[in-house]
Amino acid sequence: MEFEPLICFEVHAELKTRSKLFCSCAVDPDADPNTHICPVCTAQPGTLPVLNKRAVEFTIMAGLAFNCRINRRAVFARKNYFYPDLPKGYQISQYEHPLCEDGYVEITGDDGKPYKVGIKRIHLEEDAGKLVHEKGYSLVDFNRAGVPLIEIVSDHTRNPIRSLKEAKEYLETVRQTLQYMGVSDCIMEKGQFRCDVNISLRKKGEKGFNERVEIKNMSSFRFILDALQYEIKRQSELLKAGKKIVQETRLFDERKKVTIPMRTKEDAPDYRYFPEPDLVELDISPEFVSLVKEKIPELPAEKVKRFVEKYGISRSDVLILTKQRETADYFERCAEYTSNYKRLSLWVINELFRLLKSDSIGIKECPVKPKAFSELINLLSDGQITEQIAKSILEEMFVSGKDPSEIIKEKDIKVIQEKDVLEQMIKEVIAENQEIVEKIKSGKREAINFLVGQVMKKTRGQANAKLVREMILQQLDYLSL
Amino acid sequence: MELCDLSAYKLSELIKKKEISPKEILNSVLKRIKEKEPEINAYITVTKDLAKFQAEEAEKRQRKGELLSDIDGIPIAIKDNICTKGIKTTCASNILANYVPPYNATVVDRLLKAGAIIIGKTNMDEFAMGSSTETSAFGPTQNPVKKGYVPGGSSGGSAAAVACGEAVFALGSDTGGSIRQPASFCGVVGMKPTYGRVSRYGLVAYASSLDQIGPICKSVEDCAMLLNHICGRDPKDTTSVSVSIPDFRSALNQDIKGIKVGLPREYFVEGLDSRIKDKFMEAVKFLQDAGAIVEEISLPHTKYAISTYYLIATAEASSNLARYDGVKYGIRQSSDGLIEMYKKTRMFGFGREVKRRIMLGTYVLSAGYYEAYYLKALKVRTLIREDFKKGFEKVDCMLTPVSPILPFRIGERIDDPLKMYLVDVYTVSLNLSGLPGISIPCGYIDDLPIGIQLISKAFNEQTIIKLAHFYQRSMEDKWNLNH
Incomplete structure (x- = not known):
């Protein structure tokens, strides 16, 4: 039984805006903790978000580059969950009405032909802060809280990725395109490019879809591919044994290179999405889109x-x-x-x-x-x-x-090209290194390199080594006659 | 009568004419606070030193003839859910009992720029959730008009302070009636401007799509004066609207003849105290006699307003109050694990009513219930909005009671949330539709004040200011004659 994997990614890329998504704090991944924070991004009671226009432009640029439809009506929504790095207790994201939908990313498929990987949606959201654990304390750095992110969701059913090679090609194309447009630096080590991946297997030739497994927590392309490889092996073994795949979320263990269960579908959190009442709905006019389009460089x-x-x-x-x-x-x-x-x-x-x-x-x-x-x-x-x-x-x-x-x-570099000067030098070198010459004559041709080196030394490197070599050979041939 | 009993309008004139000084006014207010506060409990924090400093400055400006505005030197009380930099802002909750904001709400900045003197932060229902100021973590506020009775809520502290001269005027916030109902219970004037008219930046959110800051004053004139200073588009609140701002004071003395006033039929069904209805009808009669054209109209979806309101408000609240987790500010109940810390902090920090609404709202937004509750509520909200739109094709404004019942005794309703929620029946629809409303006194029953509510189209506060002012002035003349 042969299986083919169906893979889709949720890529998070931090946008390269000067300020955060909902306040004017600077975006600076290298700054000391909590030096770029304000009442808004630390969720002081009573504060309100003000949308960064540049971030919307960047999202639309990504949407256009990946051939999406730019929705006229876009709505922000709250994703509710508790975590200390999430200051408001909810993340402002997009749910039902994202900025961009139904696009594709063109890659070279495994068959060498162009393949259009389906993109379901691209939406704009804010990043959370970072937890730092030290000396028995957990500390929060809110510098990253509110940094704009785009989430690019590829499709599991419409032209999904079909192999590890295509997966790599897809991620590289997405990253390269975002970098080209200046939309994101996509430096994985800085967390500017993160992804979760969904994978399911099906028998080659089949049309249906099996349950998907989501894998989280991979910090490099290498690990993503390792995780996928492990998962393909794990799932195909289960299927071969006639077992069912459970829909679940797994974590990748970078050291052991295995995925481990994190939570099942039943344990999936209920984020209680609802439209963000603190922000008005966006009305993205075609005129605005065409202005943004002009800003896209050659891809x-x-x-x-x-x-x-x-x-x-x-x-x-x-x-x-x-x-x-x-x-x-x-x-x-x-x-x-x-x-x-x-x-x-x-x-x-x-x-x-x-x-x-x-x-x-x-x-x-x-x-x-x-x-x-x-x-x-x-x-x-x-x-x-x-x-x-x-x-x-x-x-x-x-x-x-x-x-x-x-x-x-x-x-005072002069190129020594006068052959007679070189010839003189070569003669001297040959005379000074008779034992080497003998070696060469007895068949150890590689010893010639020593002679070339000696000539180069005499010219203080100012001769053309290839030429010197040829000339030495000529000389030796002449001598041997 | 002392200075603190005068209207802001009157005091403004006296300051301008240099007949009185801001310090004299402040002293009068502080004296009244000293006398009354132990009994009334209108304030959570009195900012005496700051007020004195500000009055000093105002007085200097007065001497030099450099007054900043018509409210320069007038003491104002601020509801304790409006952020004041460096001044504790508790929302009447234990969870924020120690919270000192690092920034000013936009309205506070505007007031300071106009020279108003901040006298303190007023008591309220915890996180503005309540209709009686009884859910405050710092004890209930007494109705200054009649001891043992609630001042209404949630802006009960502001209304009570204004009613008894502990402040000249005040700011409140109104999510479902929280300005208009306490104004009515305390016999003062309260106004909820159009949603988007006043910046919410710095107003601690209860239900973001319904919250609006507004004035609570002794007179309609004072409301107009205060509204002039707090309204206008704010770049920090993108839901605040950029529309032309009239001088609300200029609306005060316009003719009311021929103005069309609608009475929504659905507001006069069961639940309305017949004595209130009678008083209300007297007001209708008076306006009719004065030249207003009164006609009955219909707002057919009124019966769904309360349930719609409590679905939307609690849903938003459950999310808005998630930030009080003990991590960043406020009271933390330390514990071994993270989840335990969250639990203990929120268990200790929030009162019963707040917890109830958080639970309701969480439920409303949960998977499997969202469509049946939240989404349906949004649809009904649209219908309610449409009702008003149709109504306003026929009339210029609408007139209704503010509360179906008289001010009640402290403790009387607090254990029956449903009964408490019904108190908001005439006020919540305006929040759901974003419309402006004003509550003005229309007399007393058993020594307890009652009020009427005027409603107008969005961004057309002038119409109700005009009519309310006419009514209030006429009534005062009448009541003065009777005395």
Whole structure:
């Protein structure tokens, strides 16, 4: 018996607004506890929420990007439950009339064809605070209380996700799109991108749906996939044994990589949703929607297509370049100053990324200006400098932020291309290292690297290593004759 | 008669003419508080020092001829569910017995800006849940007109304070009649403005879609004067409405001839004390003689108003009161576990009536009952609103009794919640439909004051101010002649 999983996600993404959803406190995940709080977000008696317009715009942007219908009438609702991090004793969310409904996220399906994962709804709500447990006390930090969140709910019945690979693809697409629009930073470690997942199994070829299991408490993509994998195994074993799946909520144990029961359907809390009387209903006019639409930048899929066409780079490289909008933007700014796009993309992907990674900074903080970077690419392309030198110049640029021409001038770097000078040096090296030469002659070709190194040393790295190697080989061949 | 017995309107004139000083007025009020308060218990907190400081400042302004407004230097009492920065705001509940707000309600800010002198925070039913001020955790307030009787509620402290000169005027809040009914029981004027007319920011919520702050005063003139200062759109309350604000004082002395007054037929069925009905009809007759055109109208869904009100109000209350959990402020009953702490805190912190309404409301919103109760109540609410809309196609305002019964004895009804709830029968419909209403005295039965209620269209308080003022002035002339 073979089973296929049907997966749907509830993704929570914290919006990148300057202030909270219902008050003017700053959103700052790195601030000291309770430094961004006010009477409203600590639920002082008598306070009232005032809706952040930007948050509504961001939600609609997400809705449009994921092909949703933007509802004309949107209503906030109270979700009632008690917990110390929830200051009002209810969360202001949306229930019956969310801002966005019935959309899809296009991913590449396992069959390689485009697949439109159904989106049921996207709604806007506020985050809760955080509990901190220390020295026998439980403390509450309300900095996060009232930070705007969107919840993106994918569909379990209309084009659900069908595999772990699709699940990963879906989450990555959603995250990337939100990041592109500047709607959310989606940093999982900071809790800006969290998700619950629902999974059920059915026999391949069947049409119906089995009971679903919800899994909570996964803090990374890796854990989500681990949890799903475990759950697929657990559920298929149960089904094979002729047992029934119970609808329940399970928690993922990150250490043991298993899911454990949290509560059954019967124990599910009754949130007693009702329309929030402190906020008026929203009337989202088509004019407002079209204004918001204009704020949506070029999205990943379109960008990939355009990069392939415009710059003639391979799709796989484009995918790397466009993974983050900032990288794509950097590349495009560079591309204004050079026409060697292929070399440019290679150098961004290999050299620049390596430097950024070793300093663990993002491309936004990159000290190398696009114009200077392209200048370097041009020098390299024109054969004025060797790869080796270009790399060392780039390292220097990365430290000092200087232009390549400046560095060349300062360090008096000359590209040694005169063959006769090199030839002379090679002869000297060969003469000085006869035992190595013998080794090479006796078949240990790799020993040639030592000779190349010696020549490079003599030129203080200013020669083209590939060229040196060729020339040594020529010399040796000549000698052996 | 002492200064504290004068209307704000009169005192305003005297201050302006420099015939009296704000300090003299304050001293008169403080003296009255000293005499009466042990018996009346109108206040939870008297802010004597703050008031003295404010009066000092007002007096300086008076001397320099720089008065901030027509209420500059006049002492006002604030119901204890309206937040005052640095001044305890308890909602007459144990759970907030130690709560000092870090901010001012918008109305309080507006009053301070106008120079009004805050004299204290008045007693009320706990969280405004009640019609007699008996559910207060700090003891009941006595009706100053007749000892042993309730002042009505929930703004009983404000009404009593105004009635006996412990304040010149006051702010109350009205969710189902909580301004109008105590005003009627204490023989003063109380007004619930249109929902959205006055900012609720800083009013501790009981039922958000019904709550509204309003004035309790000795006269309609004072109500108009006070309303001028507290109304208007507030960016902190998005349910407050941006509409043009008339000078309510200018409505006072307009002609009432030809004004169409509707009497809703459904308000005069069983349950109405016949003596009140007779008094009420005298008022109708008087207005008719004065040129008003009186006709009977119908509000067919009136009989559902009380049940609709108690479903919606308790549902909202059950959620609004969830924040009193012992975590952030107020009284905490420490315990080992979280759930135990919640339980003990709320068990100790809330009184019986509050608990009853929280339970009712929780039930109303529960899965499986939501449609049958809450959703149905919302539908009936729409029908009640439609009734009024149709009614106002025929008339300019409506006239009804405020309460079907006379002020009752303290303790008489407190153990029978249903009987208590029925006291609100004529007032709750206005909250359900958001309409403005004013309660004005129309005489006495057995030395107990009774009142009539005038209702108008939304954002048309001028009409009822005009008519109420005309009536009150005429009656005062008549009663003065009789004395």
